[in-house]
Amino acid sequence: MTDFDTPIARRGTGSLKWDKRPELNPLWVADMDFVSPPEVIEAIRSRVDHGVFGYAQAHPSLVETLQSYLQNRIGYSAPEEEIVHLGGLVPALSLAARAFGKAGDKVLTCTPVYPPFLGIHHDAAMELLTVDHVDSGGKWTFDWQALEDKVTPDTKIFVLSNPQNPMGRVFAEDEITQLATFCEKHDLILLSDEIHCDLILDEEKTPHFSALNLSEALRDRTITLLAPSKTYNIAGLGYAFAVIPNDSIRRRFTAARGHTLPEINCIAYYAAEAAYKHGEPWRQDLLAYLRTNRDLLTSTIRERIPGAKVPQIEATYLAWIDCTALQIENPIRAVEDAGLYLSDGAFFGHPRCVRMNFGTQTERLKSALDTFCPVVGS
Numbered sequence: 001m002t003d004f005d006t007p008i009a010r011r012g013t014g015s016l017k018w019d020k021r022p023e024l025n026p027l028w029v030a031d032m033d034f035v036s037p038p039e040v041i042e043a044i045r046s047r048v049d050h051g052v053f054g055y056a057q058a059h060p061s062l063v064e065t066l067q068s069y070l071q072n073r074i075g076y077s078a079p080e081e082e083i084v085h086l087g088g089l090v091p092a093l094s095l096a097a098r099a100f101g102k103a104g105d106k107v108l109t110c111t112p113v114y115p116p117f118l119g120i121h122h123d124a125a126m127e128l129l130t131v132d133h134v135d136s137g138g139k140w141t142f143d144w145q146a147l148e149d150k151v152t153p154d155t156k157i158f159v160l161s162n163p164q165n166p167m168g169r170v171f172a173e174d175e176i177t178q179l180a181t182f183c184e185k186h187d188l189i190l191l192s193d194e195i196h197c198d199l200i201l202d203e204e205k206t207p208h209f210s211a212l213n214l215s216e217a218l219r220d221r222t223i224t225l226l227a228p229s230k231t232y233n234i235a236g237l238g239y240a241f242a243v244i245p246n247d248s249i250r251r252r253f254t255a256a257r258g259h260t261l262p263e264i265n266c267i268a269y270y271a272a273e274a275a276y277k278h279g280e281p282w283r284q285d286l287l288a289y290l291r292t293n294r295d296l297l298t299s300t301i302r303e304r305i306p307g308a309k310v311p312q313i314e315a316t317y318l319a320w321i322d323c324t325a326l327q328i329e330n331p332i333r334a335v336e337d338a339g340l341y342l343s344d345g346a347f348f349g350h351p352r353c354v355r356m357n358f359g360t361q362t363e364r365l366k367s368a369l370d371t372f373c374p375v376v377g378s
């Protein structure tokens with residue numbers, strides 16, 4: 001078993017999570033307090049040992065590894081030309097806005113959602129339309145009627161987070177198919193951010209249904225965004241990729257890059273290859289550890305703050321805690337006053353909610369919950 005229990009000192013390492021507000025105990029931004037798989041570290045080391053760090057391109061064994069990953073994990077056979085390498089996934093969201101929208105056109109998404117989804121429209125002088133997810137029998141899903149009411153003829157893109165950040169939902173085949181059918185009806189690009197798909201906590205129960213698993217006709221209007229960064233804790237290296245089956249969509253997407261993106265980091269390519277090629281045993285250990293933390297967090301909050309709402313967390317290491325029904329007016333300010341740094345729900349479109357990152361040592365999580373519960377629940 002991989003050791004995820006030993007605390008790792010991260011302060012003073014230039015860590016966004018730990019060094020941004022060093023006076024607080026951080027459980028906010030989505031990176032984990034774990035060392036990456038040894039094979040990833042070894043791949044980085046051996047690339048560093050070469051000592052020459054000129055401009056890079058994706059090397060053949062990385063492309064083959066991505067193709068095997070897509071085949072084995074998603075069941076999709078991707079020709080090399082469908083894969084677009086990127087230095088991060090957020091720039092891809094922005095590229096899509098610029099490629100498919102013009103000033104005044106609309107981007108549609110559902111909230112609460114990962115904050116950049118609520119900002120990329122600015123990059124293309126577009127406008128944002130949002131619809132809240134709805135609770136249907138304990139599961140957060142799409143409000144189909146509200147989507148129909150909201151969409152306009154000048155809406156160009158639907159941005160999807162699947163698995164969903166921050167609510168941890170893994171959308172099922174029928175939901176993704178209905179969403180893609182909605183996109184077809186209204187002539188929208190389906191921009192499917194699947195960065196969390198290797199962090200599904202119980203894959204037997206909630207398998208991943210990728211936009212790449214749609215019928216050929218529906219898949220033809222999709223851009224699927226993937227990365228090893230969340231799963232293997234290498235977000236700081238900057239690597240992601242898009243799979244875009246339709247030629248003309250792919251050409252428009254890549255053309256929108258212009259001169260705005262830097263070359264991709266020559267070390268990140270090798271880390272990504274090692275993660276997908278050798279990381280599976282480590283990933284399984286990680287999922288087991290995260291399940292324990294998820295169960296601890298949900299049972300503690302449900303027991304100690306009965307008025308707070310925590311969804312069934314099917315994926316990710318992020319817990320969305322809805323404090324709307326509690327007395328507390330401003331939960332994020334209260335937890336900060338108590339010394340905790342969590343993500344503010346307002347940035348996800350829902351104030352009076354907070355997001356807690358449980359990708360950390362179980363003992364540390366317990367102690368954070370001991371601080372959180374009395375402050376928020378009182």
Ligand SMILES: Cc1ncc(COP(=O)(O)O)c(C=O)c1O
Pocket residue numbers: 030087088089090091114161165193195196227229235239240
């Ligand atoms: C849904 C989602 N997309 C994208 C990202 C970030 O991707 P990148 O660091 O590659 O820009 C995150 C990070 O938390 C995320 O949760």
